[in-house]
Amino acid sequence: MSDLxxxxxxxxxxxxxxxxxxxxxxxANRTAEGFNPLCGDRLTLYLKVEDGRIAEASFQGSGCAIxxxxxxxxxxxxxxxxxxxxxxxxxxxxxxITRDTGAAAPVDLGKLxxxxxxxxxxxxxxxxxxxxxxxxxxxxxKDEPATTE
Amino acid sequence: MSSVKExxxxxxxxxxxxxxxxxxxRADFPILDQQVxxxxxxxxxxxxxxxxxxxxxxAVTRYYEHDNSNVHRGVHAxxxxxxxxxEGVREKVRAFLNARSVRELVFVRGATEAINLVAxxxxxxxxxxxxxxxxxxxxxxxxxxxxxxLAEQTGAVLKVVPITDSGExxxxxxERLLGPRTRLVAVAHxxxxxxxxxxxxxxxxxxxxxxxxxxxxxxxAAPHIRVDVQELDCDFYAFSGHKLxxxxxxxxxxxxxxxxxxxPPYQGGGEMIRQVSFKRSTxxxxxxxFEAGTPNIAGAIGLGAAIDYxxxxxxxxxxxxxxxVLEYALAAAxxxxxxxxxxxxxxxxxxxxxxxxxxxxxxxxxxLDRQGLAVRAGHHCAMPVMEHYGLPATARAxxxxxxxxxxxxxxxxGIRKVREVFGQ
Numbered sequence: 143m144s145d146l147x148x149x150x151x152x153x154x155x156x157x158x159x160x161x162x163x164x165x166x167x168x169x170a171n172r173t174a175e176g177f178n179p180l181c182g183d184r185l186t187l188y189l190k191v192e193d194g195r196i197a198e199a200s201f202q203g204s205g206c207a208i209x210x211x212x213x214x215x216x217x218x219x220x221x222x223x224x225x226x227x228x229x230x231x232x233x234x235x236x237x238x239i240t241r242d243t244g245a246a247a248p249v250d251l252g253k254l255x256x257x258x259x260x261x262x263x264x265x266x267x268x269x270x271x272x273x274x275x276x277x278x279x280x281x282x283x284k285d286e287p288a289t290t291e
Numbered sequence: 292m293s294s295v296k297e298x299x300x301x302x303x304x305x306x307x308x309x310x311x312x313x314x315x316x317r318a319d320f321p322i323l324d325q326q327v328x329x330x331x332x333x334x335x336x337x338x339x340x341x342x343x344x345x346x347x348x349x350a351v352t353r354y355y356e357h358d359n360s361n362v363h364r365g366v367h368a369x370x371x372x373x374x375x376x377x378e379g380v381r382e383k384v385r386a387f388l389n390a391r392s393v394r395e396l397v398f399v400r401g402a403t404e405a406i407n408l409v410a411x412x413x414x415x416x417x418x419x420x421x422x423x424x425x426x427x428x429x430x431x432x433x434x435x436x437x438x439x440x441l442a443e444q445t446g447a448v449l450k451v452v453p454i455t456d457s458g459e460x461x462x463x464x465x466e467r468l469l470g471p472r473t474r475l476v477a478v479a480h481x482x483x484x485x486x487x488x489x490x491x492x493x494x495x496x497x498x499x500x501x502x503x504x505x506x507x508x509x510x511x512a513a514p515h516i517r518v519d520v521q522e523l524d525c526d527f528y529a530f531s532g533h534k535l536x537x538x539x540x541x542x543x544x545x546x547x548x549x550x551x552x553x554x555p556p557y558q559g560g561g562e563m564i565r566q567v568s569f570k571r572s573t574x575x576x577x578x579x580x581f582e583a584g585t586p587n588i589a590g591a592i593g594l595g596a597a598i599d600y601x602x603x604x605x606x607x608x609x610x611x612x613x614x615x616v617l618e619y620a621l622a623a624a625x626x627x628x629x630x631x632x633x634x635x636x637x638x639x640x641x642x643x644x645x646x647x648x649x650x651x652x653x654x655x656x657x658x659l660d661r662q663g664l665a666v667r668a669g670h671h672c673a674m675p676v677m678e679h680y681g682l683p684a685t686a687r688a689x690x691x692x693x694x695x696x697x698x699x700x701x702x703x704x705g706i707r708k709v710r711e712v713f714g715q
Contacts, residue, residue, distance in 0.1 A: 146661050149657070150654075150712055155713065155714060181653055181668070181669050181683075182669065182670045182677065182683045183653075183683065184683070204683045205651065205653075207650070207651060207713075208653070210651075265657070269653060
């Protein structure tokens with residue numbers, strides 16, 4: 143069972159029970175929907191981007207402990223990051239979880255390290271990366287008039 | 292003498308029905324004898340696919356080692372043997388479903404293709420704009436999407452019979468929705484997400500009283516309850532070999548002769564024609580008309596071996612055994628704090644869909660997996676059912692002939708472990 147503890151670390155339970163930044167954000171200027179059709183997990187990501195930096199990030203949705211904790215930890219990590227930093231964090235996190243080490247220079251994942259155990263559970267990688275793919279969609283939303291700053 | 296002998300015989304018969312020699316049956320399935328993550332495999336994902344007995348594996352191997360050839364073509368010995376074996380399976384399926392004639396049985400890839408075949412031929416020919424196809428809220432996506440595709444092409448309309456919270460069809464609504472524009476009723480015989488056995492006889496009786504034909508999706512039912520298509524009087528019956536201890540990629544569409552005769556071909560190609568010229572082609576008789584191209588011969592032969600295997604045990608004995616295991620599981624589930632069974636129809640078979648308070652089914656699935664317990668977690672290709680219960684997903688244990696009460700005990704111990712991992 144020790145490997146289960148690698149996946150389900152205490153921090154993950156904490157964020158699953160009490161997800162941070164879990165609310166519908168009024169005045170968000172970037173939003174994106176994430177959906178995993180295989181398991182039915184859904185989430186909506188809200189960003190408030192000011193002067194090229196993420197001033198606020200929040201999410202709402204339903205998912206397993208891994209996907210909820212991942213979304214919660216991600217919104218915490220995003221706060222204050224520039225859009226470029228957020229993009230680099232996405233690449234680094236994705237590379238770490240999928241064990242694709244060919245990515246760019248190593249980025250310190252900080253608290254997000256607690257999710258690295260997911261890489262041992264290939265069937266759960268999509269749970270951990272759903273929020274991040276949603277972030278990517280929100281970041282790529284640049285040209286949309288509704289989200290220009 | 293006889294007064295002494297009689298009760299013994301009765302007792303033996305009773306035992307045969309209530310207690311199969313499961314240890315012997317398990318020994319027939321090589322895959323069950325293994326460990327997963329150091330724990331004995333407890334395979335409870337039978338609604339997704341069943342494991343294969345040695346007899347099926349051997350039949351497929353024997354075919355490839357001795358008889359492999361194309362069917363219905365060659366003049367040589369191998370082709371004759373392959374054809375005889377392949378067509379022999381059609382007769383086995385006929386006896387299994389009690390169809391009138393082998394002409395009523397079409398080999399397909401599985402239940403999904405069977406339903407798509409009916410939609411693409413019967414549906415396209417007979418169901419026009421504004422006319423209705425009556426489905427139910429508990430259908431598998433494979434009995435929803437083919438009809439949606441048809442509706443998009445023809446302007447036909449889908450009507451949906453709702454279910455109660457216990458997972459039964461609301462029959463008053465069925466009767467109300469069965470109207471003058473209804474052209475087909477398509478309904479699951481046994482729900483894959485809830486385990487509900489639908490009242491097929493009643494549904495068919497009501498539909499036929501209005502002159503409406505009925506398709507039964509038997510993908511889940513065929514391995515678990517005895518199917519007699521003449522007694523049911525259904526117009527179409529679809530099932531898959533791989534949920535019936537047979538290979539993947541082979542299944543059956545049963546259709547009443549009058550419909551099959553009337554339907555246009557499904558796919559064009561070899562095997563299904565009588566004569567071909569560039570001006571026009573004429574089609575073969577049923578069922579060949581629906582079987583273009585070289586079929587899954589080995590799969591069919593494996594299916595034949597699976598049917599032999601089931602018939603030797605007896606579907607009634609299988610159903611009785613599985614029912615006992617399910618009842619045992621339902622009772623055990625009540626003892627687990629926070630565990631809620633989804634779907635408690637009065638007539639129910641082989642499926643234990645459940646949720647745990649505060650724990651997502653995916654987490655349940657992963658933690659059970661690490662204990663050697665194979666269950667399904669997700670929407671079970673029945674998203675409308677999940678929507679009905681307001682759930683994103685459920686965990687599902689589904690039973691087959693080789694499952695035991697000890698495995699149910701292991702499942703419940705596993706579920707308690709899930710709660711422990713989550714600090715409950």
